[in-house]
Amino acid sequence: SLEAHSNHPLAKSLAYKGELFELTELSEIAGRGITGKINGKSYFAGNDKLMKELNLTVPETEDTVIYLAESHQLLAVATFNSKVKAESSQTIKTLQGQGLKAVMLTGDNRNSARKIQELVQLDEIYTDLSPEEKATIVQKTPRAMMVGDGINDAIALAGATIGLAMATGSDIAMEAGDVTVVGGQLHKITTFFEVSRKTMRKIKQNYFWAFIYNLIGIPLAALGLLNPMLAAAAMSLSSVSVILNSLLLTKSKVK
Structure with a gap:
């Protein structure tokens, strides 16, 4: 009943089509879980951080877990063991081959994160993070690109x-980000870099040819050697050439 009101991906996997309890005083606890009252009694669903705040002891696990509790008692545990996408390892390897460092920021526990690190060969991991802690790490990292998809990633994406x-x-993650990868395919992260590099090359080419036009045309015009009609035509041709060169990007093939 609690998780039916959460936008977290794990909450969606707990979807139940039967009758749910009526909730009051429902609120999300950023980076930790959700709470609400059923028949006047408070219930909490969330990670181990939330349970520790309630002074409850929870077992260590290598899986991602959602705990259900009352104020003073642990009631249930839901364990999730998701598969790593087949393209993850190759995407990370490609990015590392381009000189990039792959770091995972996660709210999951360290044991769970280490399993992922070993599977996809991440350079570094930070675990048990709140959304604010993710954002702090990103903001302290020069030239950082953040990839995320959840509410808990939004602050880091924006920073x-x-x-x-x-x-x-x-x-909210898509609103916070500068770029959106359509289809959720991880290999398109490498495509983003490829498109960016090609775009920068076009910009430099356009600057070069615009500079050449002006380098030749301005001295000729200053010496009175360039007919005003020809000067106007040359300026128009300069603009057209820049536009046409930029449009060639649409013909560029990317993976």
Whole structure:
């Protein structure tokens, strides 16, 4: 009943189509979980951080877990063991081959995160993070690109040099990011870099040819050697050439 009101991806996997309890005083606890009252009694669903705040002891696990509790008693545990996408390892390897450092920021526990690190060969991991802690790490990292899809990633996405949101995630993440990857395919992160590099090359080419036009045309005009009609035509030709060169990007093939 609690998780039916949460936007977290794990909450969606707990979706129940039967009758749910009526909730009052429902509120999300950022980076930790959700709470609400059923028949006047408070219930909490969330991670181990939330349980520790309630002074409850929870077992260590290598999986991602959602705990259900009352104020003074642990009631249930839901364990999640998701598969790593097949393209994850290759995407990370490609990015590392381009000189980038792959770091995972997660609210999950360290044991769970280490499993992922070993599977996809991440350079570094930070675990048990709140949304604010993710944002602090990103903001302290020069030229950081943050990739995320959840509500808990939104602050970090907004604070990164480049915020790249996955379209399969939450709306708030896409609003916070600078770029949205359509389809949720991880390999498109490498495509983003490829498109960026090609765009920068076009910009430099356009600057070069515009500079050459002016380098030749301005001295000729200053010496009175350039007919005003020809000067106007040359300026128009300069603008057209820049536009046409930029439009060639649409013909560029990317993976």
